[in-house]
Amino acid sequence: MSDLEDAAQRVQRGDASAFRIVVEATAARLVRLSARIMGSTSEAEDVVQESYVKAYRALREGRFDARARVETWLHRIVVNASLDARRRRARSRTEALADDVAVDGPAEATMALRELAGWLDELPDDQRAALLLQAEGLPAADIAEVLGCSEGAVEQRLVRARAALRKRRTG
Amino acid sequence: MTDERDDIDERLARLLGATESVGAKSAFEARVMAAIEAEPIASRFWAGLPRAAKLFVPVAALAAAASVAWAVVAAHELDDASLATQGEPEQSVVSTIAGAEVE
Numbered sequence: 301m302s303d304l305e306d307a308a309q310r311v312q313r314g315d316a317s318a319f320r321i322v323v324e325a326t327a328a329r330l331v332r333l334s335a336r337i338m339g340s341t342s343e344a345e346d347v348v349q350e351s352y353v354k355a356y357r358a359l360r361e362g363r364f365d366a367r368a369r370v371e372t373w374l375h376r377i378v379v380n381a382s383l384d385a386r387r388r389r390a391r392s393r394t395e396a397l398a399d400d401v402a403v404d405g406p407a408e409a410t411m412a413l414r415e416l417a418g419w420l421d422e423l424p425d426d427q428r429a430a431l432l433l434q435a436e437g438l439p440a441a442d443i444a445e446v447l448g449c450s451e452g453a454v455e456q457r458l459v460r461a462r463a464a465l466r467k468r469r470t471g
Numbered sequence: 472m473t474d475e476r477d478d479i480d481e482r483l484a485r486l487l488g489a490t491e492s493v494g495a496k497s498a499f500e501a502r503v504m505a506a507i508e509a510e511p512i513a514s515r516f517w518a519g520l521p522r523a524a525k526l527f528v529p530v531a532a533l534a535a536a537a538s539v540a541w542a543v544v545a546a547h548e549l550d551d552a553s554l555a556t557q558g559e560p561e562q563s564v565v566s567t568i569a570g571a572e573v574e
Contacts, residue, residue, distance in 0.1 A: 316507060323503050331495040336487075345499055352503050356510060412489030419486070435487045465479050 304370040311359040319356055326371060330378045336432050337382040339417025347385050351377045368445055376446045383425045427461035430454055
């Protein structure tokens with residue numbers, strides 16, 4: 301059993317402090333993934349924090365059935381929360397990303413984050429998520445589990461995402 | 472076609488590379504743990520139950536309440552029946568006596 305699975309079991313038994321192990325092991329990747337979806341690190345931190353609280357509640361209330369790996373399960377929660385937050389933001393277009401440049405560390409990374417989010421903006425959520433999960437190094441089987449589809453569907457989404465980006469470039 | 476694909480993969484690789492250093496700020500983990508510690512703690516009994524058992528609890532409580540109500544009603548009916556028959560001879564005894572008189 302991995303350290304993460306062990307920590308999750310401890311949380312399920314009531315040891316809240318064990319959740320720190322889960323956070324320390326996954327925060328960097330999850331915030332980066334969410335930031336790539338959102339185009340903003342500060343918004344990603346809010347989304348990931350909210351996701352951790354949801355995950356913690358689920359563990360304490362016995363709603364994590366351990367069929368999935370803890371890390372894959374967390375990826376799923378964060379991807380869904382990030383896509384939801386992105387949709388909410390799109391509905392209320394008033395919130396700009398302008399403050400990110402000042403607060404998000406290296407300007408180069410912030411600009412790249414925004415360029416990436418803008419470039420992938422027109423892709424459907426499932427294709428964008430598949431592309432970014434692949435970029436995180438997740439195998440197709442794990443991406444399929446995160447997105448709740450088959451591995452074949454993941455491959456199809458990746459092909460379609462690239463085709464859409466290509467079409468946009470030539471169109 | 473190949474050039475276009477190369478362009479796309481190249482741009483994707485460049486942007487992913489440039490955002491590789493993006494991550495949580497140093498205070499992030501402490502912030503998350505503070506939020507976790509602020510979470511209300513569910514009772515150990517309730518938290519320890521599997522989900523299916525949690526669904527079963529209200530159903531079992533309703534069934535138990537219905538059983539108690541039925542038992543109370545049945546006890547009352549039994550009491551009423553007992554009171555109604557007190558002092559009356561049993562039907563079989565009445566029939567035997569009636570039969571003897573006819574003979």
